[in-house]
């Protein structure tokens with residue numbers, strides 16, 4: 001993590017800073033001494049990390065729709081960031097079935113707008129564009145997807161992220177390939193869990209909502225496996241990637257998978273049972289329905305490239321990931337949430353140092 005000292009004093013434009021992953025990343029960047037410029041829509045949840053932590057008052061907080069190219073370009077030209085981390089998106093598969101056109105507009109054209117703004121802002125040296133493991137054409141393989149595998153996507157969300165990857169690759173090759181221009185990479189991670197996520201139809205928020213309502217959690221696909229990871233794992237990957245892009249742009253301007261180790265892939269059933277055990281209360285029941293909309297079953301990421309070329313690897317064991325997440329939900333109404341998030345980031349950094357050796 002010594003690489004992260006590079007963020008001190010750097011101007012970082014972070015899109016999606018009012019959301020689940022973005023608010024954690026804003027807090028982490030602020031801890032590293034970066035000057036954070038947030039660009040996103042209003043937060044959706046009063047109990048999310050953004051609102052509860054008050055991080056919005058410690059950074060520059062723009063509310064801007066990434067579908068509005070002129071406004072996006074104006075913010076870039078006013079702020080002149082050095083690093084861009086693009087997380088803003090419509091991130092939900094089921095919502096993408098309800099709102100396919102909006103999902104494509106935000107995830108594909110929104111990404112094109114961020115790239116276009118980078119193209120016209122000479123201060124930008126590095127950009128990390130966040131997509132997802134679902135960008136791959138899912139063949140239900142038992143082995144992980146490599147960065148060079150074809151893009152695809154059955155549902156509109158997955159397809160929009162596959163399409164965003166193609167846009168990123170096109171911009172990189174067309175506009176960012178000569179020395180002195182911004183170095184652009186994309187980052188694909190798995191199903192993230194962690195404190196402060198309240199999104200609809202996501203497993204952990206559903207567990208907490210059911211428990212609060214005193215009801216048994218209804219699980220649609222208990223035997224689906226997902227590359228679960230704690231939110232701080234991919235965020236450490238995005239930060240490391242941005243740092244490396246500044247150091248050696250040619251070497252790192254490409255696509256990167258940031259998933260769990262192959263031995264760390266668990267079913268929905270295993271996550272729910274471990275979580276309920278940690279909470280010490282709550283129940284679940286299987287409500288599988290053969291007519292529900294298509295959702296990919298098996299999906300894993302191959303992370304050898306990140307391990308060997310970037311020096312990144314997942315740090316947390318399964319039970320540690322569950323414990324950090326359950327502790328956040330157990331404490332967020334009682335404790336100072338900014339302090340709680342910083343405490344968990346510091347715990348993660350300690351584990352990183354002891355297990356990754358820097």
Ligand SMILES: NC(=O)c1ccc[n+]([C@@H]2O[C@H](COP(=O)([O-])OP(=O)(O)OC[C@H]3O[C@@H](n4cnc5c(N)ncnc54)[C@H](O)[C@@H]3O)[C@@H](O)[C@H]2O)c1
Nearest residue numbers: 016018019020021040041065066087088089091132191192
């Ligand atoms: N959470 C996961 O499990 C997961 C897994 C893989 C990839 N991702 C990706 O990580 C990123 C962040 O996901 P999240 O879980 O934090 O989502 P989230 O819904 O919590 O946050 C989304 C953020 O994007 C912003 N946003 C949405 N539409 C916008 C628009 N039109 N203009 C400007 N801002 C807009 C929201 O305001 C919010 O700040 C997304 O790109 C998502 O696809 C998430």
